[in-house]
Amino acid sequence: MEDSLPLHVCHVQTLSKFINRSHVLLHSIALAFLIYYRISFLLQDQDPNAKATHLFLPRLLVFASELLLSFIWLLDQAFRWRPVTRTVFPERLPEDDKLPAIDVFICTTDPDKEPTVEVMNTVLSAMALDYPPKKLHVYLSDDGGSPINLYGMKEVYSFARWWLPFCRKHRIKTRSPETYFSGSKDDDEGSESSEFMFERRKIQERYEIFKESIANVRGKVDGSRITARDHPSLIEVIQDNSNDKVQVDQVKIPLLVYVAREKRPSHSHHFKAGALNVLQRVSCMLSNSPYILVLDCDMYCNDPTSARRAMCFHLDSKISPLLAFVQFPQRFRNISKSDIYDSQLRMIFSVQWQGIDGLKGPILSGTGFYIKRVSICGRSIQDIDLEELKQSFGSSNELIKSLLGNYKSNALNVQHRLLEETQLLASCTYEKDTKWGKEVGFLYDSVVEDYLTGFTLHCKGWTSVYCDPSRPQFLGNGTTNLNDCLIQGMRWSSGLAEVGFSKFCPLIYGPPRMSIFVSMCYGYYAFSALLYFLPLWCFATIPQLCLLNDIPLYPKVSNSYFVIFLFIFLSSISKNLQEVLATGGSFQTWRNEQRIWMMKSITSHLYGSLDAIMKRIGMREASFLPTNKVEDAEQVKLYKMGKFDFQTSNMFLVPMVSLIILNLVSFIGGLVRVIFVGNWDQMLVQVFISFYILVMNFPIIEAMIIRKDKGRVRPSVTVLSAMFSTIFLLLGCIIFCC
Ligand SMILES: O=c1ccn([C@@H]2O[C@H](COP(=O)(O)OP(=O)(O)O[C@H]3O[C@H](CO)[C@@H](O)[C@H](O)[C@H]3O)[C@@H](O)[C@H]2O)c(=O)[nH]1
Numbered sequence: 001m002e003d004s005l006p007l008h009v010c011h012v013q014t015l016s017k018f019i020n021r022s023h024v025l026l027h028s029i030a031l032a033f034l035i036y037y038r039i040s041f042l043l044q045d046q047d048p049n050a051k052a053t054h055l056f057l058p059r060l061l062v063f064a065s066e067l068l069l070s071f072i073w074l075l076d077q078a079f080r081w082r083p084v085t086r087t088v089f090p091e092r093l094p095e096d097d098k099l100p101a102i103d104v105f106i107c108t109t110d111p112d113k114e115p116t117v118e119v120m121n122t123v124l125s126a127m128a129l130d131y132p133p134k135k136l137h138v139y140l141s142d143d144g145g146s147p148i149n150l151y152g153m154k155e156v157y158s159f160a161r162w163w164l165p166f167c168r169k170h171r172i173k174t175r176s177p178e179t180y181f182s183g184s185k186d187d188d189e190g191s192e193s194s195e196f197m198f199e200r201r202k203i204q205e206r207y208e209i210f211k212e213s214i215a216n217v218r219g220k221v222d223g224s225r226i227t228a229r230d231h232p233s234l235i236e237v238i239q240d241n242s243n244d245k246v247q248v249d250q251v252k253i254p255l256l257v258y259v260a261r262e263k264r265p266s267h268s269h270h271f272k273a274g275a276l277n278v279l280q281r282v283s284c285m286l287s288n289s290p291y292i293l294v295l296d297c298d299m300y301c302n303d304p305t306s307a308r309r310a311m312c313f314h315l316d317s318k319i320s321p322l323l324a325f326v327q328f329p330q331r332f333r334n335i336s337k338s339d340i341y342d343s344q345l346r347m348i349f350s351v352q353w354q355g356i357d358g359l360k361g362p363i364l365s366g367t368g369f370y371i372k373r374v375s376i377c378g379r380s381i382q383d384i385d386l387e388e389l390k391q392s393f394g395s396s397n398e399l400i401k402s403l404l405g406n407y408k409s410n411a412l413n414v415q416h417r418l419l420e421e422t423q424l425l426a427s428c429t430y431e432k433d434t435k436w437g438k439e440v441g442f443l444y445d446s447v448v449e450d451y452l453t454g455f456t457l458h459c460k461g462w463t464s465v466y467c468d469p470s471r472p473q474f475l476g477n478g479t480t481n482l483n484d485c486l487i488q489g490m491r492w493s494s495g496l497a498e499v500g501f502s503k504f505c506p507l508i509y510g511p512p513r514m515s516i517f518v519s520m521c522y523g524y525y526a527f528s529a530l531l532y533f534l535p536l537w538c539f540a541t542i543p544q545l546c547l548l549n550d551i552p553l554y555p556k557v558s559n560s561y562f563v564i565f566l567f568i569f570l571s572s573i574s575k576n577l578q579e580v581l582a583t584g585g586s587f588q589t590w591r592n593e594q595r596i597w598m599m600k601s602i603t604s605h606l607y608g609s610l611d612a613i614m615k616r617i618g619m620r621e622a623s624f625l626p627t628n629k630v631e632d633a634e635q636v637k638l639y640k641m642g643k644f645d646f647q648t649s650n651m652f653l654v655p656m657v658s659l660i661i662l663n664l665v666s667f668i669g670g671l672v673r674v675i676f677v678g679n680w681d682q683m684l685v686q687v688f689i690s691f692y693i694l695v696m697n698f699p700i701i702e703a704m705i706i707r708k709d710k711g712r713v714r715p716s717v718t719v720l721s722a723m724f725s726t727i728f729l730l731l732g733c734i735i736f737c738c
């Protein structure tokens with residue numbers, strides 16, 4: 001295969017690279033001037049003036065914030081250094097019988113938040129991947145251990161006997177039946193022949209029956225939820241139990257396995273990472289495929305070709321020895337035009353991942369990646385002796401045998417003995433005194449297991465690639481209400497900060513093991529929560545309190561350093577805007593992203609960082625609140641209209657509303673004061689900061705004063721927040737005035 005055509009090519013985005021590097025240069029020079037100005041300013045005011053100490057503190061705080069923001073900006077620039085784009089040529093892959101086998105892992109945990117029909121759609125879409133069926137094995141991990149999901153899997157098996165041939169025959173692209181039948185217009189409706197229409201109608205009827213039967217069972221098994229945290233392991237290879245074997249008997253169906261690991265309240269189960277590690281062991285017994293596709297339960301395969309695309313990298317002999325995983329972007333099916341909560345995570349999947357792909361490869365992103373099984377085994381296992389293997393992987397001889405062996409093609413005739421062994425492998429005590437979660441498998445030290453696991457892989461010398469074809473390969477549910485968005489943001493902040501504070505701190509653990517640029521990228525994520533919430537809290541309070549107390553913090557308009565501040569402000573905004581526009585966004589997208597970034601910094605990032613610190617000192621246990629995948633019609637309506645839904649806890653609302661009130665007061669008070677005193681050229685920047693914050697967060701003001709619907713800010717919250725703002729204002733007077 002040496003001189004045959006390449007399976008993929010990689011282009012450096014020359015224009016972006018040029019723009020990014022020029023921006024880095026100019027912006028850094030401006031920051032250097034700013035730092036020089038601040039230092040000389042602080043030193044020069046150190047005279048024995050009585051007021052000096054009161055002037056010193058706010059200036060120091062503002063300077064510290066500027067330094068923190070500059071630092072996180074610097075880390076972020078590593079993502080901008082060498083952005084690349086990749087193209088694949090799946091048609092050049094070898095014949096089907098030469099393709100390696102794939103195990104698909106799908107995780108679900110809570111049938112109330114993750115409806116069974118949706119999970120089963122993901123399972124079906126994975127079974128229908130365009131890949132030889134006997135080389136595809138689909139595992140569902142059900143952390144809730146709910147009978148409804150097991151029932152659903154059996155129904156899936158019967159329905160797949162019709163669905164899979166239909167998709168293959170008519171080359172259907174959308175292989176999640178729910179999406180397909182909901183009639184979303186795309187390029188699928190190629191054939192209009194009456195035969196096709198007839199088959200389509202028949203399958204649709206079967207699909208409706210399938211959904212109904214799940215709904216019926218759901219009604220009956222309700223109330224079994226208490227067992228979610230306390231149940232034995234149950235592993236079942238799903239087999240045919242239907243009667244209609246007549247027509248579809250010859251249909252090849254991928255192996256389908258249901259796995260509910262044992263869970264006991266006394267044992268910590270390590271959330272998704274724990275589930276994935278159980279799947280790794282169980283699948284090792286049953287199919288042991290060399291590659292694994294990991295999917296969240298709501299991320300269905302929106303395009304059947306992803307497996308072949310991934311193989312374009314995994315089968316390229318030049319890069320494959322070091323290649324750990326091929327990451328596809330997370331894209332979402334329910335993003336509205338305005339996307340007020342930035343649920344699409346545009347910056348991550350359209351800018352940063354392409355950037356880090358040009359350095360070492362994207363950060364592991366939880367779902368939608370094809371990973372090489374041996375890469376997560378910790379290290380090369382061939383040359384370790386048996387005792388050591390058992391210390392790492394646990395006591396199961398069968399597991400060790402399998403690890404050392406190869407892919408099992410006779411998976412369909414799973415021996416009873418092996419199936420029994422899987423019960424042991426899925427028990428909650430199996431990992432005791434082993435290296436699972438510490439060195440082997442997905443790591444447990446953070447609730448963002450993907451980021452941490454990917455980081456250690458990159459540290460060990462593995463690489464990854466980012467594959468982002470124009471048709472989204474996987475589609476999931478984005479968060480469409482403020483509450484979910486902030487809670488998810490808090491979990492991510494906490495998990496990422498946890499890594500930052502651990503022995504894996506990317507800025508210390510990274511540089512000896514990988515390039516400084518890649519360490520910076522990981523460092524950006526580990527510290528973004530801390531380095532955004534501290535400065536943003538400061539910028540939302542200090543300049544305002546100083547404005548009210550007549551303390552200038554910025555150079556006068558007539559001072560030549562004013563231009564530096566102006567430049568830095570405009571340069572950051574315009575760079576950001578340029579990226580948004582270049583990736584298909586609009587001015588509104590930019591504004592919405594800025595706004596939700598401010599909101600998250602004030603709330604999610606703050607609480608996430610505190611949570612991480614408390615976990616670190618042992619005051620709190622890790623938790624994982626899954627996002628809600630059931631759509632609430634009213635919330636969806638607000639989201640589609642681009643209206644914020646402020647039905648969220650006071651913990652999130654009060655800080656945001658308090659700061660808005662504070663800024664409102666300082667803006668009005670400051671403006672009046674400036675007009676009377678006439679020192680506008682000294683105070684302009686501070687008046688502008690308040691103004692900018694108010695304009696950007698206008699939806700909060702609107703929801704406090706104008707809106708009357710359910711999503712408004714409740715008057716009680718406004719009152720409570722007003723009290724907090726008053727306390728803040730008084731504190732400001734005490735600290736800065738006397
Ligand atoms: O104890 C648990 C908790 C969660 N999950 C599953 O984990 C997945 C992700 O959970 P979700 O609630 O959707 O969280 P998100 O914030 O949307 O997930 C993102 O962030 C996670 C890390 O916090 C990553 O694991 C995910 O892949 C990534 O999509 C879902 O399939 C869950 O069913 C489990 O299997 N067991």
Ligand SMILES: [Mn+2]
Pocket residue numbers: 296298476477627
């Ligand atoms: Mn999710």
